[in-house]
Amino acid sequence: MMVRAFAATSPDAPLAPFELERRETRDDDVVIDILYCGVCHTDLHLARNHGGFTTYPIVPGHEIIGRVREVGPQVTRFGVGDLVGVGCMVDSCQQCAPCRHGWEQNCSAGATFTYNSVDKRDGMQTYGGYSDAITVTENFVLSLPAELDPAGAAPLLCAGITTWAPLHRWNVREGSRVAVIGLGGLGHMALKLAKALGAEVSLFTRSAGKEADAFRLGADEVILSGAPEQMAAAAGRFDVIIDTVPYDHDVNPYLPTLALEGVLVLVGYMGPLGTPVNAGAIVGGRRAITGSFIGGVSETQQMLDFCGANGIVSDVEILPIQDINQAYERMLKSDVKYRFVIDMASLAE
Structure with missing residues (x-):
């Protein structure tokens, strides 16, 4: 044919x-x-x-x-x-x-x-x-x-299944605390899906001015990742972080915001991370960095x-x-x- x-x-x-x-x-x-x-x-x-x-x-x-x-x-x-x-x-x-x-x-x-x-x-x-x-x-x-x-x-x-799979794998449900890094094709789906599952949802972003869109898509809070006081206030909060950033970036600033046994899931980037990961932030909080593919x-x-x-x-x-x-x-x-x-x-x- x-x-x-x-x-x-x-x-x-x-x-x-x-x-x-x-x-x-x-x-x-x-x-x-x-x-x-x-x-x-x-x-x-x-x-x-x-x-x-x-x-x-x-x-x-x-x-x-x-x-x-x-x-x-x-x-x-x-x-x-x-x-x-x-x-x-x-x-x-x-x-x-x-x-x-x-x-x-x-x-x-x-x-x-x-x-x-x-x-x-x-x-x-x-x-x-x-x-x-x-x-x-x-x-x-x-x-x-x-x-x-x-x-x-x-x-x-x-975009839908890429963000649904980790939410499903880590049993996101009503009462879960979820953060999403990045507001693009993947990030906007992660916000929608996590909110519909009943989670409390936050967006990490480097860019001010995304609040209106983030709230419309399901976020309860927007955290500027470049604002030290906002990052400090988020310490120990999140059960799951969905990292949708599609290029090499430093994941270390986000690790302290994970709760005990929290997990950061890479879904947007598949290459080497140029900045070494601080193992202390993982070991001290029984935290994990993992990945998910479609x-x-x-x-x-x-x-x-x-x-x-x-x-x-x-x-x-x-x-x-x-x-x-x-x-x-x-x-x-x-x-x-x-x-x-x-x-x-x-x-x-």
Whole structure:
């Protein structure tokens, strides 16, 4: 099946119209006409080969909402016309311990990611959601609750699950005290989700002037991380801190704000921390620094169902695919509140 898409053909090339071939429908496949696709910082990083492992041409996009066009004969959970989602993965071995536990993103054989990956069944390159349609094995397709706006729901497939997973893992509930570092695509979802779970929620930010937005999104308090008196007043308060900062930064100022046995969870940055961590702040308070990477399929469906029940979607700016290169430039300047979403009907233009 030939479909239209936008692709980058080199690190310096702008994304441009591209035609690609989707595989023949397997017995367990769901063929999806894509309606909306969120734009993630990972899309930009991989399109420009910031990590050094991009395979070109690359069609980004792993926050996909669409409608089922066709199903294979063994598919039982979906039918033609269903509104569905696809996130960061499209397959895994399904046999290893992480997969059996529902952590397909940590598959021992390596998950097959939605783009810039290789399908282990046929060896074909995977291409993402900046396209007309996608074909995905049934086990990695998600049901979209009818209550959710499809465009606003698209970023839930990455930004949503990335912040939901640590909140779920560390049992955030009514009475929990949660702080979020950074107010971007991930941070705004962390505020919304933590508040809906019943937590007392604070935002750490370096920038004054974010109070109104933070309170609207669910924060009970805004703490300026560069204000010593505000940081001192927060000492020993938080059970969980969700750190959404996407670049190298000093985590030490936040460690004293953790309660006894509190945990700081890195979700935005995957590289080396340049500033050594003060072990005393960890040992003395039985605290921990840990990380979390997207989430498994069942956990993602749980998150979507929770969002449906609580009316939670991302704050989005909808754009045509023809504006994707300008959107990338705006993302580099943090000029988006809080997530771009592509209306894929624009591909027909």
